[in-house]
Amino acid sequence: MSKEPKLRHGRDKEPEDDDPMELRMVPVPGGDPLFMATCLVEEYARLGLDEEAILALFRQPIYQTHALYRGRGEAWVRELIRSVLARTGRLRVSVTVLHHIGGCDA
Amino acid sequence: MPKVYNWQLGREMLYPYPESHPKRQFAFVFNINRCIGCQTCTMACKSTWTFSRGQEYMWWNNVETKPYGGYPHFWDAKLLAMLERANPGGQAWNIGAQGNAQTPYGIFDGKTIFEAVSEEQNQEAETFQETSGRVLGYLPSDDEWDAPNIYEDTARRPENLHRRWGGEGASLPAHQSWFFHLQRICNHCTYPGCLAACPRQAIYKRPEDGVVLIDQERCRGYRKCVEACPYKKSMYRGTTRTSEKCIACYPRLEGKDSFLTPDGVPIETRCMAACVGKIRMQGFVKIAKDGTWEKDPDNPIYYMVKEEKVALPLYPQFGTEPNGYYIPPRWVPMDYLIQMFGPGAEHAVEAYVCPSRRMLGLLQLFRVAQKIIARFKLIEGKKVGESEVALPNGKKKTLEIFNDTVVGYDTKDRQVVQLTVEEPVFERPKEHYNSI
Numbered sequence: 001m002s003k004e005p006k007l008r009h010g011r012d013k014e015p016e017d018d019d020p021m022e023l024r025m026v027p028v029p030g031g032d033p034l035f036m037a038t039c040l041v042e043e044y045a046r047l048g049l050d051e052e053a054i055l056a057l058f059r060q061p062i063y064q065t066h067a068l069y070r071g072r073g074e075a076w077v078r079e080l081i082r083s084v085l086a087r088t089g090r091l092r093v094s095v096t097v098l099h100h101i102g103g104c105d106a
Numbered sequence: 107m108p109k110v111y112n113w114q115l116g117r118e119m120l121y122p123y124p125e126s127h128p129k130r131q132f133a134f135v136f137n138i139n140r141c142i143g144c145q146t147c148t149m150a151c152k153s154t155w156t157f158s159r160g161q162e163y164m165w166w167n168n169v170e171t172k173p174y175g176g177y178p179h180f181w182d183a184k185l186l187a188m189l190e191r192a193n194p195g196g197q198a199w200n201i202g203a204q205g206n207a208q209t210p211y212g213i214f215d216g217k218t219i220f221e222a223v224s225e226e227q228n229q230e231a232e233t234f235q236e237t238s239g240r241v242l243g244y245l246p247s248d249d250e251w252d253a254p255n256i257y258e259d260t261a262r263r264p265e266n267l268h269r270r271w272g273g274e275g276a277s278l279p280a281h282q283s284w285f286f287h288l289q290r291i292c293n294h295c296t297y298p299g300c301l302a303a304c305p306r307q308a309i310y311k312r313p314e315d316g317v318v319l320i321d322q323e324r325c326r327g328y329r330k331c332v333e334a335c336p337y338k339k340s341m342y343r344g345t346t347r348t349s350e351k352c353i354a355c356y357p358r359l360e361g362k363d364s365f366l367t368p369d370g371v372p373i374e375t376r377c378m379a380a381c382v383g384k385i386r387m388q389g390f391v392k393i394a395k396d397g398t399w400e401k402d403p404d405n406p407i408y409y410m411v412k413e414e415k416v417a418l419p420l421y422p423q424f425g426t427e428p429n430g431y432y433i434p435p436r437w438v439p440m441d442y443l444i445q446m447f448g449p450g451a452e453h454a455v456e457a458y459v460c461p462s463r464r465m466l467g468l469l470q471l472f473r474v475a476q477k478i479i480a481r482f483k484l485i486e487g488k489k490v491g492e493s494e495v496a497l498p499n500g501k502k503k504t505l506e507i508f509n510d511t512v513v514g515y516d517t518k519d520r521q522v523v524q525l526t527v528e529e530p531v532f533e534r535p536k537e538h539y540n541s542i
Contacts, residue, residue, distance in 0.1 A: 031437065046469070088530070093527055098523060
């Protein structure tokens, strides 16, 4: 007895490049999310942020970096931050602003 | 049509008006590498300038997620396709001449938005309205202005967010591919497409700072500027029947607010001053009579654009000579970066990944003060560390860290901020604090 192919719901199908209805969500070939996340961590390490402060950039749901946190989990992000900080360290920077301007929301 | 010199293209190009340049030009550098897409800049601008009736859809500052997103939708992909149709296979750079002061990125052999419009079409048209005509462009439909940045990063609503637009409709899988955030305001172009297209000559560049403004008295809302601006940063307001655009927060640039700047020096625009990720720096560059930038290597903007060549214009091939510059994201495939920022992208990424001492110091100066930093100085200290960095071509290089101090000065040449890189710090994770 032949088995009928199982029908798939539209939402379960992979996005396709030539589908105009899905253009905004079609992944573009090339690039590496892990490299992207590594670069971001390096950037903020270079600005002097520590592990917890950098993790907060990923944990906060209103920041777009949260997509990685949501997709891969906190343990993955934390491990990535640690590996980068172990390699590059973070810069300790002291800042002196000599002329403040009025208003806290200027 | 007159010819003007566009240094970003490395050649003369056609433009509807002869050359006329301001004394100095408002310009800015955005470091894409640091942007986390928090949209604080977007909201700072919105809550200052576009919160009124008729402006609901307007976002003079927006941050879009590339390569998927755009505001209006697909603005850049559409215009790139139009240019390609106008000049099939010809939109290319000759990089042989790269590096010369007149041709820093090489020579663009293709057609700009001013050149791609058929000469024939211009001559046949009897009225200006028929041509629209001076600039290749398109008018986005209403739905294309919708929902900037919503679902550009995630195909569905995050579980822990409750937004009315979330709903429970059809959902797509969240993509796992690369992306970066592109921050956009009006580029206050040297050769603005909006200005070229306005049939009322209602758009002008201020001679004191090159800011491009729409005279609301003269504007009659024909929307030619909306059609012509390649970056789509001119927007129509139905309630006043005029077009509006980013004004570079010019009251702040003028330093005339007695509360914010009692000493009368320019301060940063709202979007820049609000930036959480410290990605933005703005300033003024001195413009010579021929439109070139006067040599000024202590000016942060000049230094990054002309000396280090680490910051590049957005889509220079459009031909408007935009005055917004971007440090390209280093994790993005090079072909994509070259299309977006021109052939200088490879050098820019390399120069950014392993910055010079001066550049590393300047990168720390981003967003540490509200005042515009007109000049900076590096005081050299001793070497305090080094780390290995990977260049885009896969080679490794050593980044040396020095105990340098960088000092920023305002437009009255008074010291505003002093910043010292002390040392790289390596911290033991919390759970291992007592493991020695």
